[in-house]
Each structure stands twice: as structure tokens, then as C-alpha cells.
Amino acid sequence: MIISKTPLRISFCGGGSDIPSFYRKHGGCVLSTSIDKYIYISSIHSFDRCLTKLRYSSMEDVENLSDIRHPVFREMLSMYNMPGFEFTSTSDIPAGTGLGSSSTFTVGLSNLLHAWRGEQPSKERLATDACKMEIEILGEPIGKQDQYAAAYGGLNFIEFNEDDTVDVTPLSLEKEQKALLNRRLMMLYLGGTRSASEILKKQSSNITQGQAENNQLRMCDIARNLRTDLEDGRLDALGEALDKSWRLKRTLSEGITNHEIDAVYKTVTELGAIGGKLLGAGGSGFMLFYAEEDVQNNIRKHVQDRMWMPFKFEESGSSIIFNDEGR
Template sequence: MIIVRAPFRVSFAGGGSDIASFYEKNGGCVLSTTIDKYIYLSVHPSFNANETILRYKKSEVVQEISEIGHDIVRACLQKKNIKNIEIHSDADIPAGTGLGSSSTFTTALLTALNSYKGQKTDKEQLAQEACEIEIEDLGNPIGKQDQYAASYGNLNFYRFQKDGSVSVEAVKMSSADKEKMANNLLMFYIGGVHDAPQILSEQSKNIQEVSKEKNLIRMCELAEKLKVELESGNIDALGEILHENWLLKRTLARGISNPRIDEYYQLALEAGALGGKLLGAGGAGFLLLYATQDSKEKIRKALKLPEIKFSYDTEGTKVIYEEK
């Protein structure tokens, strides 16, 4: 048996610029971190040599890989030419809530399958392979940031070049500054699940409009500015940058925000939050806020929403158990 752990991510600025329709023209960049909330995935040979078995929120038992309903699993097994295997997955947080779950699942599964075949995969290869599966093979209208975040782990600045290549830079902060940043972040569950591909597909079309393209260019500038501010020790700048980034992002597609999300965000600001954003493509999931210590309790009382406590993940996707 092989067990793999892959982290979810929290994106702070620049999200949406990792979509090909934008970065091929303008280049893109995102600043994000992975957090200590994970997908766990195990693989082992199937007891019945003629069956491939999947256990996730559904169960599947098939004789042929082409019969698998889960598109990511089907694509990964076909690419790796593996069958007659049993795959189980579980997660700390539900899918469709804005933390990059589909790409996190993909990196976990690819890592497990590579290990199953006795192969080691470095972080860059893993991220590239996950992008190939999701974007090229399956044709999902999504970006590249989630695959890279899950693969590399940690607090990083990602630059998406016009030729499709990606550079990864660690955000250089002192331990004290990283701790302050983590302590000043709040994450609340608004509820629901979103349709990320649908929202991102609309966003990809919309950025052909000059005004929306300019907004996304500004979001890239904010990601670059945030890197400079964090590395300079100006941690509270995160609040202002999150706020401006969110105001810009919500203009990119209809499904990104809604009156309920807007109401919660306004309540948070009135209670003392310095800024925030809805995580992921939009429409549902988690509201991320930045606030000083003296405002955190006021915000909790104002929102009355379930809070998810989290810290940084520094390892990315990794094998945590392998039976010899």
C-alpha cells in the first residue's frame, strides 16, 4: 500500500492570470500558500485481479479503465497504463470550496501511481504532468496555479510566462513575520460548492474585453507588490492588497460573487477586517480575511460562520507511507 498526502492552497493575489488566454498575451503571476489541510489518497493492488476499484464520495468497480466515471482517475490510469488497482481518497475539506481540490487530487494520484510503478517524480515534473492531465487531456478551462501549489507546497510567488513555462520563487520572510501573517488570517466557511470550470470559462472569455483584461493586469501587479511588501516585513499590507484584488476579481465573471457573499464581506469590514476575498473561482466556499488581533473576535461575532483554523504546509505533495 502507498499513501500520499497533498495540501490545499490559499491564493492571495493574481488568481485568474494563470489561465492560458491571459498569460499567453500578458504573462501572469500568483502569490499563494499551501495550508495544513490535505487530501489523503491510498493505492494498492486490487484483491480481484480483474477489477479496478475506486472509493471516493462515490464507489466504482470496473473491469476496463475506459468505464471509470471519475475523469481525473480515468485519465491518470490511462496515461500511466495501470489497471487492477484499488484507490481510496479522503479529505479534510470538501471539494468545490475554492481551495484547489481537483488539482490537489490530481497531484496526489499521480504521485501515488508513480510510486506504485517504482518511479520518483520531482516537483516540477509533477506540476507539469498534472497540468497536462487536467488542461490538455481533459480540456478543463482552468489555470496552472493549483497544480504548482499542491506540488511545491509553501508560500510561493508563481510567474506564468507567455510560452507556458512557470517559475517558482519562495517568498522570503522571517519566521516571526510568517507567524504574524498566519495569526492575522481568518477563514470562514460560507457554504455551498462552486462550478469552477464554468466560472473560469466565462472569465476566460470575458478577459477579451479591455476593461476586464486591465483589471487582471492590475491583479498581477498586486501579486508582485504583495511579494515585495511581505519580504520587506510590511505584513499588514496584505489586508489592503486582498481588498483591492477582491474588488477587481469580482468584476471578471458573473458567478464570482453574489449578494450573500457581499453582505458577509461588508460585515467583516465593518467589524475591523483590513481586507479579504472569496477563495477559488468564486460563488461559494471560504471567505479569507486579514485582521489585526484586536479585531478578530469582533469579526467572529459579526459573521457567526464556521471558522477553519489553519497554518502553513511547507512540504507539498508527498508519499507518507509506502509498504515495502
């Protein structure tokens, strides 16, 4: 048996600039962190070597890899020529809630398949393989930030260059500063799940023209300035940056926000949060807020009909946590 463990992520600023149609024209950048919520994928040889068994939100038992319905499983198992295995995927958080679960799954599966070959791929290899699978092979209208956040782990400034290369730079913060920053963040689950593809498809065509393009460029500037502010110890700049970015992001495409999201944002900021945003492409899922610790209890007291989810930053990225194949 081999098991991979791959973290989900929170994107603070710059999301959307990792979409190829934008970064190939302007370059892009994102400031994000991985968190201690994970997708686990375990695998063993099937008892019946003629069957490939998949256990995720659905169950599949197939004789031919080409018959697999799950697109990432189908393409990756075919690419690695690995029939006759049983795979089980479990997650700490529901898919489609804005934490990058689709790409996290792809990175974790890639790591797992490399392990079956006896390989230890670099973080860069895991990220680029996942990007190739999702964007080039499957044609998903998504960006690159989630794959890099999941593969590398940590609190990073990620730059997407016009030549398709990516630079990942950890933020230079002391351990105490990171812990304080973490404590000032609150994550609220609105409920619901959604596919990011439709929203991102519209956003991808919008952000290379007109006001949407200008707003995306401003969001990149906010991310760059936030990196400097945080490294200089100005932690409250995160709350301000979240607020500015959210006000810009909600203009990029229809479906990013709605009356419910706007009402929650208004309530929480009026109760003392400096800023916040909806995580992911939009529509539902998790919201993130930055608030001083002395106002957080009051916020939770007045917003009791939602689930507040505690979390911590993590720094490991995708890893193999169990492997007894070499025994």
C-alpha cells in the same frame, strides 16, 4: 499499500492570470500558500485483480479502465496502465470550496502512480503532469496555479510565462513573520460547493479584452507589489491587497459574487478586517480575511452563524507518507 498526502492552497492575489489565454499574451503571476488541509489517496492491489475499485464521493468497481466515470482516474490509470488496484480518496475539506481541490487531487494521484513505479518525481514534474492532464487532455478551462501550489508547497510567488514555462519563488520571510502573517488571517466557510469550470470558462474569454483585461493586469501588479511589501516586512499590505484584488476580481465575470457574499464581506470589514476575498473561482465556499489579532474575537462573536476554520501554512507540498511495497 501506498498513500499520498497533498495540500490544498490559498491564493492571495493574481488569480486568473494563470489561465493560458491571459498569460500567453501578457504573462501572469500569483502569490499563494499551501495550508495544512490535505487530500489523501491510498492504494492497494485489488483482491480480485480483474477489478479496479475506486472510493471517493462515489464508488466504482470496473473491469475495464475505459469504463471509469471519474475523468482523472480514468485517464491517469489508463496512461499508467494500472488496472487491478483499489484507490480511496479522502479530504480534510469538501471539494468545490475554493481551495484548489481538483488539481490537488490530480497532483496527489500522479505522485501515487509514480510511487508504484518506484519513481520519485520532482515537484516540477508533478505540477506539469497535472497541468497536462487537466488542461490539455481533459480540456478543463482552468489555470496552472493550483497544480504548482499543491506540488511545491509553501508560500510562493509563482510566475506564468508567455512560453508556458512556470517559475516558483519562495517568499523571503523570517519564520516569525510567517507565523504572524498566518495568525492575522481568518478563513470563513460560507457553505455550499460548486464547479469552477463554468465561471472560469466565462472568465477565460473575458480577461483578454476590454476592462476585464485591464483589471486582470492591475491584479498582477498588486501581486508583484505585495511580494515586495511582504518581503520588506509590511505585513498589513496583505489586507490592503486582498481588498483591492477582490474589488477587481468581482468585475471579471458573472457568478463570482452574490448578495450573500457581499453582505458577509461588508460585515466583517466593518468589524475591523482590513480586507478579504472569496477563495477560488467564485459563488460559494471559503472567504479569507486579514485582521489584526485584537479584533478577531469580536469578528467571530458577531459572525457566529458561519464556521471559522483555523489553518496553518505548510511547506512540504505533495508527499508519499506511507509505502510498504518495497518491504
